Amino acid sequence: MNQMTPPAQPDPALPPAVSVRGLRKRYGKLEVLKGINFDAHRGEVVSILGSSGSGKSTLLRCINMLEIPEAGTVTVDGTEIALVTRRDGGRRPADPRAMDQLRARIGMVFQDFNLWSHKTVLGNVIEAPTHVQKRPRAECIAEARALLDKVGIADKADQYPSRLSGGQQQRAAIARALAMNPAVMLFDEPTSALDPELVGEVLRVIRALAEEGRTMLIVTHEVSFARDISDTVVFMNDGVIEESGPPEEVFAAGNNTRLARFVEG
Amino acid sequence: MDFEFLSQTFVALLPGIPVTLELATLSLMLGAGLALAFAVVRVRRLRPLNWLVIGYVYVFRGTPLLVQLFIIYYGLAQFPEIRSSFAWTYLREPYWCALLALALNTAAYGSEILRGALLSVPRGQIMAAQACGMSGFLLFRRIVFPIALRQALPAYGNEFILMIKATSLASLVTLADVTGIAARIIAETYRPVEVFVAAGTIYLAISYGLILLVRVAETRLNPDRRDPAPVAGVGAARKEVTP
């Protein structure tokens, strides 16, 4: 990886890449998010830590509206996603097309990769650029090959996902998300479904992206990795943010017993 | 068994093959179109269409095709309103009645196959498409339908073969398909055994050709399944972190 480029610094002068205010989400009686506020600035790498059920994955899914929050606002790259209240009390996007356009600018990487099984790796990567962004196919293919080279699986371009290892699939999924040239990348526990020996190759790719200065939100259990690459660490517990700040401050000893217990794991 | 008579019969039955194939092909195409529409209505639970489709599938799967054919052919003809309507141009012809009955019947079975296939599309792959900004028809056309089709193909291949054989009922409304010609030869010769053996052989050959076609389509659509796929490192060791 390119060690010569210094890590990009967040720029607080610009509006935040992602801004979340008063976010609440419940599944039936269970309230998963109890009023979340946070900002991620351009070029900032934010790691979201927390135990299972703390609401961190739900928070990530609310940002690109794969889950619709009951209350609160999400602003991505200066655009607020307008929600209107349905007759049954839930909410839905006011303009589905605007939501699609916004989602196209948010790259998402899933725990289970979720590559499209009927398409080759290359087919997965060029699908959205050609059919959502409607860019010329040849241009998309060239870009896709460059991205696959970047994540180290250029030789797998014509393979189907089922022929790839988990680490290769996750790297293909990262290339797929990058192909849309997103304003922000969301990683939802990107290494949790991988065999231990395959975790490293995926983390290396994510680290390289962090060093490029991309805005990224990473939900993860890899504490040392988070400490290493993050500008900001957010610790969630029971639907609220308990700690938030630069890793050296958040991980300072004795600050939060729950966090300390989580870190010791 | 008189082999000379058998081969004569075989030759005499050949002109019925185009009728049989045409009925099967057209009814399957029409039926598949309807089936897809019905399956989408069911999966999306579009009310009140959803209830209509449930009722339709219940009736057409719960009654014999022969009854459906006779109701369409003889039943509808009882109503003077139908006989004086535009539809009579088609309904007065046994061919269109048979085609309609076959298509409506296979649509009921096909819609259930496709519904199951649509429901089996992994939620995560749909979510990944939504996260890329795909929705509505684009999402259906590019992601959901192709995955569902691969899932549905083996079961739908079965339906193809059932329909080839079901076309034989068209002979009961006077069509000269393979079975229709066979019935006529039996009427003239009073030798059912040889004639049915010849007709059965023809159906067997058509079905076998169809099985091969479906197999080719399956291999084409699932290039990754051509030989056993090495799956490594997926979900084998899912780490659960507890405080």
Next chain:
Amino acid sequence: MKVTRLTQGTAAALIALCAHTFLPAQLQAQEKSWDTIRIATEGAFPPFNLTRQDGTLDGYDVDLSNALCERMKAKCTIIAQPWDGIIPALNAGKYDAIVAAMSANPERAKVVSFTIPYAAGGVTFLTSKDNSLADVPYVDTLIRLQDPKDADKLKAALAELNTAFAGKVAGLQASTIATEFFHKYLPDVKIREYKGNEAELDLAAGRVDMIMASLMYLSDLVKQDGRENLVLFGPRFGGGLLGQGAAIAVRQDDDALREKLDAALEELKADGTMKEISMKWFGFDVTP
């Protein structure tokens, strides 16, 4: 109409196959005596034979069969068998005789043996009153095919029919003498073949313009409720391939049975029993 994916013809073929395998020994044992006889009829061709709502068989054929058995002092069972498999199943040994308004024509005589005829009336045509064919008058004289005396009449009648039938469709029951008649004498007329008597339904629906069947059957049909719209037309044909009338069919090697039936038929004819049964079912005498 039985509702099954197996066509009735297929069923008949299966029965025939099974029968070939299992029956010969039983047949041989029975060859001489004929004190029990199994008789088949169609059960769907009133007034010759019909099935009552409770499933019992009735009609001219059934009454005649019972009268015959009484004369022959034989124990009889009468069963219903769909028309299109009725001859194969006889030859397969499923039963011993067919009493089902079957015309004794040369084509059938190649595969079965016929008794002397027990009903004669010839075949004629039926159409609906709103069809232009209804303008062709009904002629109540029998034209005998292959009878030199009737040759001119036949020629004239066929010429007239060929003109009247241009663009018309005839609905015929498959494996009947009517079908053979059209094949041989009116080959240019379009026909549709039905398994049973559904051609009547299509005549009512207007899908076919006419049907052709035995006079005795048709003259009863037009008397039924709801059939007021139907009318007989054209000449009446008999003889030749149409046969000499309805007769009982038995297997070709069962000469003893045929002779026994012939004798009994002669008796019924002579003592007026046949006429009596005929009057009951047709309202006129069909005794040949």
